[in-house]
Amino acid sequence: MTVFDRLHQGEHIDIRDAGYQREVHGEIDRCDHLCWQLRQTDPAAKQRLVELENELFNGQIKDGTYLTPPMSVDCASQVTLGKNVYINHHVTMMSLGGVQIDDGAMLGPEVGLFTVNHEPSNLHTIMTKPIHIEKGAWLGARVSVLPGVTIGQGAIVGTKSVVTKDIPPYTVAVGNPARVIRQLEH
Known part of the structure; x- marks a missing residue:
């Protein structure tokens, strides 16, 4: 079992562990x-x-997915990208725990x-x-998403929001911490 698998199963790992150093630092x-x-x-x-980008994300840049460099991604092997995803410049992904971005999701600058x-x-x-950004969700500029959060399908998260809890589908959330301010029609 890899260190990535162990972390995905909820194990806490000391960063001085030899396996962690080899596997995770190799990916970083x-x-x-x-x-x-x-x-x-x-x-x-x-x-x-x-x-x-395809080398970084293991061949996932296709079917309308577009990224705008520069970007900082530490563990791209732990990222899953859908079709027609748009990621604007200066994205930061500390993705060791896994990031899934579904079809049609959009991330603004400096997310x-x-x-x-x-x-x-x-x-x-x-x-x-893990973080999961569901189909058609939109994160505005400088949004920060914390561990374990799911942004629901079609949700919108306003600029500079800090998302500490799941955002339901088809809602608008803003603030620090982000809170839902309205429901969207769909």
């Missing part, structure tokens, strides 16, 4: 290098950008997806929970 190094290459690539070199946290009594020990 791979992603850091590819994100660096994306930052160094001329924006007009569209084909090269798509090649690098942060954070699946990792530390045990308060031992900061060397981490725990993860």
Whole structure:
């Protein structure tokens, strides 16, 4: 069983663990290098950008999915992207715990997806929970999504909101912490 599997099953792991260092830091190094290459690539070199993004996300950039570099993704092997996903520039994905972004979801500039946290009594020990952004959801600029959150289908999260709890489908949520302010027709 991999360290990724252990974390996905809810195990808390000390970041000094040799397996963690080998597996997770190996993936972080791979992603850091590819994100660096994306930052160094001329924006007009569209084909090269798509090649690098596909290498980063294991061939998932297709069927209308579009990302705007630069980006910071630490564990892209733990990210699942649907069709027609749009991710604007400067996204940050701390994705060790798993991120799933469904078809047609859109993320504004500087969105942060954070699946990792530390045990308060031992900061060397981490725990993860996945983030799920369902079909057609839209996150405004600078939204932060914390571990374990699901953004429901067709939901809208307003700019600079901090999402600490699930957002129901077809609602609008804003604030810190984000709270639902209205229901959307669908």
